Amino acid sequence: GDSVTQMEGPVTLSEEAFLTINCTYTATGYPSLFWYVQYPGEGLQLLLKATKADDKGSNKGFEATYRKETTSFHLEKGSVQVSDSAVYFCALVNRDDKIIFGKGTRLHILP
C-alpha cells in the first residue's frame, strides 16, 4: 500500500545550522505531497505542499522539492531557529484521496 517514510528523530541542531529532514514515499500515480508542523500542545499546521513533479513548496524559510525520480520530498531550511523546534510530518494524498502521514520527526534546536 501507499506509505510515507521519514527519518527518525529526534534531530538536534544548533541555532543557524542547516536542516534536512528526509522523506520518501510509495504511491501509485502522482500523489500530492505535504509537510505539516506540530508545535508542542498544538494541532498540525500545513507548512508547505507540492502537487506535481518538480514543484517546490516553500514557507517560513523551509523548502521541499517534489522529486518523482527518487520519490522524495525532503524538507530543508538554511538556518534554523530555536522557534523551529517542533515535530514535522511528511504526508501524501493518494489517488484514492486518502491522506497518509509519516511517523513524524522531532526537531530540537539548541540556542
Added chain:
Amino acid sequence: AAGVIQSPRHLIKEKRETATLKCYPIPRHDTVYWYQQGPGQDPQFLISFYEKMQSDKGSIPDRFSAQQFSDYHSELNMSSLELGDSALYFCASSLGGTRASYEQYFGPGTRLTVT
C-alpha cells in the same frame, strides 16, 4: 482569523465510561475530519463528514460514533472506553468537499486519558 475549536482540551475518563468530543470548524467550512494520534505516533484518520453526511470512514472502532450537525459542528462519541483509547484526538476542517488534497485546518486537539 478564526480557527478550528475543539472541546474539551483535556479529558480524563475511566475504563468503560463514555466520552464526547466536540469540534467547531472554521466558519463556512463544510467538511470535518477526525483523527486519532497515539503517543509518538502519526495521526490516524477516523471518519469525515461533508454537508452533515458521513463521507469517509477510516480506522474508527465500532464503539465510536460521530455526526455533523446543521451548524456544521461535529461530535465524536466514544463508549466502553479502553486504556488504548488514550490519545490526542484532532479535528480538522476544510471547505468544498471531501477531497483530502483540499487544505485541512487542524484544531489543537483533545487529549483523552483513560485510566
